[in-house]
Amino acid sequence: MLTVADVLRRHGPAYLDRHATTMPVEQKRVLRCIMACRTGELGTVHYACRQCGQAHVMGRSCGNRHCxxxxxxxxxxxxxxxxxxxxxxxxxxxxxxxxxxxxxxxxxxxxxxxxxxxxxxxxxxxxxxxxxxxxxxxxxxxxxxxxxxxxxxxxxxxxxxxxxxxxxxxxxxxxxxxxxxxxxxxxxxxxxxxxxxxxxxxxxxxxxxxxxxxxxxxxxxxxxxxxxxxxxxxxxxxxxxxxLSDKRIVACDEQSVTFRYRRSGSQRWRTMRLDADEFVRRFLQHxxxxxxxxxxxxxxxxxxxxxxxxxxxxxxxxxxxxxxxxxWTETIVAPPTPDFACSECGGPLMRIRFEPPPPPRPIPTSQPP
Structure with missing residues (x-):
């Protein structure tokens, strides 16, 4: 399933190249966070299933409130x-x-x-x-x-x-x-x-x-x-x-992004196709x-x-x-569901360790003759 992060990873770098000088600092920070989310760029987290013991490795989440x-x-x-x-x-x-x-x-x-x-x-x-x-x-x-x-x-x-x-x-x-x-x-x-x-x-x-x-x-x-x-x-x-949520993304290609929406007062789903640059702009303005x-x-x-x-x-x-x-009324609050479940048995995952991302490689400098 396509996600908002997938769309931003595909079109965000070009958007930054075109608009970085006029974008608010906070928008640039959020865009970079979402593009890096769960890719390994922020580090990786190692888990093990509490039920079957299966090992899982996942990219660290960005944790940004806009993601x-x-x-x-x-x-x-x-x-x-x-x-x-x-x-x-x-x-x-x-x-x-x-x-x-x-x-x-x-x-x-x-x-x-x-x-x-x-x-x-x-x-x-x-x-x-x-x-x-x-x-x-x-x-x-x-x-x-x-x-x-x-x-x-x-x-x-x-x-x-x-x-x-x-x-x-x-x-x-x-x-x-x-x-x-x-x-x-x-x-x-x-x-x-x-x-x-x-x-x-x-x-x-x-x-x-x-x-x-x-x-x-x-x-x-x-x-x-x-x-x-x-x-x-x-x-x-x-x-x-x-x-918008991830489930509303319908399609994404090199030029455009299509998503679902409903007009106010209507229950019928419609689709809207936007130029990729315009989609990123509309998302970041919030x-x-x-x-x-x-x-x-x-x-x-x-x-x-x-x-x-x-x-x-x-x-x-x-x-x-x-x-x-x-x-005689008792309020029952459902226990929180685990953030991740085992893909093999559906059991809860136990965090084992965090592996930080490698340090950035130094920029080579030319040596004088």
Whole structure:
């Protein structure tokens, strides 16, 4: 099966030759990491099967968070952990987008733009939820993830938040929302736009954004998603990979790359054929600034919150009359699957030793006569 790494190994060197002088340093680093992943260029790892003893030698993984091969298993583990943390209440999925004209600024200043999007959207949520005419809660809890791509790999930065349908009031008691309504989207979008503008002004970057952005309507969408499990499963594949998975690659030749995609609102798979240079460009434009946290937790779901998730579950269950149900409910988290399995018997592999790559050969220098 073709992989994204196969495509980048085939077309990445030529792309670097043509664009190295204009590419961001982080894009060059990611491209080189993925091209070297599991090839032996980063060293080799020796394994032995715990069941049959068969020896296996594999190229070392690059471990880069943008590499689809390295991140394929992590999404499932993250999903299981988030499912275990869901409160016994209904949930909503909120999506915060930015206008087309803002995307050019975000492309030039990704670190500042993404940080401002997170800050503005989370503050808007908390502010509107605290309004006595709205939800009237003191503390809201939610988590979200940054996405920068559309289904055809084009640049489309937006945020998804999974939000429990309620919050904690001033007395620390659970206050529930209706199952089909959380907060009105129009006031939320106005707050989001205003707070994002203020955040950029504080950074001294407001003049670099097209003025037309602030007169456009900003889209915030809110959907009821039941117990939240479906929303978590929707987000999981996108949290630990970038742009597309290996299984979507259909073909790759000397000139082009073909991949599968689905249009928004449709379940029918289509194919898109791109010039190889354009495919590499579209993939690399989603490389995140180094160290940027793309998944964030807020309020009582933050790791820094003083209340444990178990005590929150009991608090919500007591408020909704679900104590009997919660007492007999046991969350089962599937054990993580091994990264590699034996090709002979399917058993787990045991790492034996790591063999580093050979040192680079010195460049010969001419000797004076």
């Amino acid at each position: 689809p091969s390295c991140q394929s298993e992590k999404g499932g583990v993250w999903c299981e952990r988030q499912l275990a943390r869901l409160l016994p209440c209904h949930y909503f999925l909120l999506t915060f987008t930015v206008p087309q004209a803002f995307r050019e600024f975000a492309r030039r200043h990704p670190r500042e733009a993404y940080a401002a999007m997170f800050r503005a959207s989370s503050d808007a949520l908390k502010s509107l939820a605290a309004d006595p005419k709205r939800l009237d809660v003191k503390t809201l809890g939610f988590f979200g993830a940054l996405h920068t791509w559309g289904r055809d790999l084009n640049y489309h930065p937006h945020l998804h938040y999974v939000v429990p349908g309620g919050g904690l009031d001033a007395e620390g008691q659970w206050r529930q929302t209706p199952t089909s309504f959380f907060l009105p989207c129009q006031p939320l979008s106005l707050l989001y736009r205003g707070k994002l503008r203020a955040a950029l002004a504080a950074e001294g970057l407001l003049d670099e954004v097209d003025d037309s952005v602030w007169s456009e309507s900003w889209v915030v969408d809110c959907q009821a998603v039941g117990d939240g499990a479906a929303a978590v499963k929707y987000l999981a594949p996108y949290v630990f990979r970038v742009a 490389v995140l600034p180094r160290g940027l946290q793309k998944v964030r937790h807020y309020g009582f779901l933050s790791p820094r919150a003083g209340q444990s998730i178990e005590s929150l579950k009991w608090l919500v269950a007591a408020a909704l009359g679900l104590l009997f149900w919660l007492a």
